Amino acid sequence: MPTRKPDTELKFETVAAVDLGSNSFHMMVARWHDGEVITVDRLKESVRLASGLDDRNRLSEEARQRALECIGRFGQRLRDLPPGSVRALGTNTLRKARGARRFREAMEVALGHPIEIIGGREEARLIFLGVSHTVSDDGGRRLVVDIGGGSTEFIIGERFEPQLAESLQMGCVTFTGTHFPDGRISSARFRQAELHAQLELQPIVAPYRELGWEKALGSSGTFLALDKLVHEGGIEKAPGISLAGLETLRARMVDAGALDKLNLPGLSEDRRAVIVGGLAVAIGVFRGLGIERMTTSEGAMREGVVHDLFGRFQHEDVRGRTIHLLRKRFAVDARHADRVVDEARRLFEPVAESWELGEAEADMLSWAAELHEIGLALAHSRYHKHGEYILTHADLPGFSRSEQSDLALLVRVHRRRLLPELFEKLPKPRRRSLIRLTVLLRLAVLLHRSRTDEPVQVQKVEARRREIRVEFDPGWLAAHPLTAADLEHENTQLQTLGFSLQVS
Numbered sequence: 299m300p301t302r303k304p305d306t307e308l309k310f311e312t313v314a315a316v317d318l319g320s321n322s323f324h325m326m327v328a329r330w331h332d333g334e335v336i337t338v339d340r341l342k343e344s345v346r347l348a349s350g351l352d353d354r355n356r357l358s359e360e361a362r363q364r365a366l367e368c369i370g371r372f373g374q375r376l377r378d379l380p381p382g383s384v385r386a387l388g389t390n391t392l393r394k395a396r397g398a399r400r401f402r403e404a405m406e407v408a409l410g411h412p413i414e415i416i417g418g419r420e421e422a423r424l425i426f427l428g429v430s431h432t433v434s435d436d437g438g439r440r441l442v443v444d445i446g447g448g449s450t451e452f453i454i455g456e457r458f459e460p461q462l463a464e465s466l467q468m469g470c471v472t473f474t475g476t477h478f479p480d481g482r483i484s485s486a487r488f489r490q491a492e493l494h495a496q497l498e499l500q501p502i503v504a505p506y507r508e509l510g511w512e513k514a515l516g517s518s519g520t521f522l523a524l525d526k527l528v529h530e531g532g533i534e535k536a537p538g539i540s541l542a543g544l545e546t547l548r549a550r551m552v553d554a555g556a557l558d559k560l561n562l563p564g565l566s567e568d569r570r571a572v573i574v575g576g577l578a579v580a581i582g583v584f585r586g587l588g589i590e591r592m593t594t595s596e597g598a599m600r601e602g603v604v605h606d607l608f609g610r611f612q613h614e615d616v617r618g619r620t621i622h623l624l625r626k627r628f629a630v631d632a633r634h635a636d637r638v639v640d641e642a643r644r645l646f647e648p649v650a651e652s653w654e655l656g657e658a659e660a661d662m663l664s665w666a667a668e669l670h671e672i673g674l675a676l677a678h679s680r681y682h683k684h685g686e687y688i689l690t691h692a693d694l695p696g697f698s699r700s701e702q703s704d705l706a707l708l709v710r711v712h713r714r715r716l717l718p719e720l721f722e723k724l725p726k727p728r729r730r731s732l733i734r735l736t737v738l739l740r741l742a743v744l745l746h747r748s749r750t751d752e753p754v755q756v757q758k759v760e761a762r763r764r765e766i767r768v769e770f771d772p773g774w775l776a777a778h779p780l781t782a783a784d785l786e787h788e789n790t791q792l793q794t795l796g797f798s799l800q801v802s
Contacts, residue, residue: 309611311331319390322568323343324342335604343368355395389599418464425599428598428599445583450579474576477575483557488552488578492581498582521539540591560573630669635671641742642739666705669685669709690703690706707732740792744781754774764798765800
């Protein structure tokens with residue numbers, strides 16, 4: 299892990315992570331002290347959001363109400379923390395839920411902070427980061443498995459760096475609902491559920507076994523619950539969980555015959571409703587990947603989010619590394635990209651206050667400027683659309699789904715015609731910011747069409763609500779007639795978004 303900077307350079311000394319999982323919601327508040335992350339507060343509630351999804355992936359009113367009530371309690375603790383110090387992340391169920399935008403907006407009001415939806419691989423990266431910060435650093439390659447309510451994440455990596463990461467659609471809530479819908483437990487149902495898990499695993503078995511690992515770790519609620527059950531029930535004596543121990547536990551559950559008759563030492567009431575699905579997934583994972591024994595870790599996604607946040611404040615933001623790797627992978631003209639980045643930042647600074655643009659928007663503008671020509675790797679014709687496609691579908695570690703979507707949109711609209719309908723479906727505050735960033739990015743690209751190191755002689759930049767004024771050195775535009783013509787045409791394009799470009 300890179301050396302941390304002194305505490306005095308931290309933007310926030312206290313941060314919070316909110317994990318909106320498919321089974322449980324978690325809140326973690328932590329502070330940075332003398333190079334160490336210290337947990338200040340924790341809260342966990344069983345919400346079972348995934349059980350509220352119908353066959354059309356619509357959330358029931360009961361599930362929404364449970365979630366909102368829980369988020370309201372989290373909000374009481376977190377609402378007064380400054381903007382940017384809290385990161386709330388939705389995972390599998392919120393990824394799948396249809397028509398959930400208003401529901402998410404209601405949760406944001408209750409929490410007092412924005413909520414991001416992240417992809418499965420980003421969830422896996424954060425889980426691995428959380429586990430890696432809570433186990434001893436032996437330098438070996440480790441496999442981390444996290445069985446959630448609706449998905450299971452698999453990560454192989456060393457130290458803090460994942461090398462393989464996947465998220466599969468199987469979890470303790472969904473498997474319990476699918477294979478044990480009426481609460482009855484039988485050997486046949488377990489066999490069916492375990493086979494289902496192995497079928498889901500099949501596409502990743504070969505690459506994971508080929509890369510290999512020295513230690514297997516189970517993260518988060520399901521594995522911690524299973525670890526407790528096999529040890530308090532006298533099934534396992536050695537640390538960790540074995541396949542034989544899980545099979546003995548399964549036999550005891552089959553003997554009980556039903557969820558409401560499970561009376562196992564160490565089984566909590568909130569875990570009872572989903573434990574059979576979690577056990578079936580675990581056995582399928584052990585068999586599919588050939589795991590002999592697994593230890594458990596208290597670290598999970600929330601710990602990963604906290605460490606990721608502190609890293610962002612200390613210039614260890616994984617998103618910057620992602621952008622750099624994309625530039626290399628798609629052979630972006632680095633020299634020209636840097637020119638456009640510098641120009642975009644120069645245009646941004648004098649308008650940021652009047653246009654209500656902060657550090658997050660400054661970062662987004664810089665990333666878009668760095669990657670605005672990424673689509674040239676496919677073809678020059680319509681390369682802005684190729685760039686949008688790449689950034690929409692690529693795996694971008696560190697980025698939430700909304701951030702990835704915003705980046706793709708900015709690259710799409712950095713040139714050619716501006717279509718207002720591309721912005722219409724965005725929430726109003728986000729739409730306003732992205733339109734303003736679009737104006738700045740397009741100007742930065744336009745001013746460097748010559749692709750030379752000759753400086754652009756801008757004297758002054760001013761902005762009003764829907765107007766931007768750019769003042770050049772006397773005689774500069776006359777000496778650059780192509781730029782003058784481009785700026786005149788650009789004013790016409792910006793008018794489609796209700797903006798005016800004034801040049802002098």
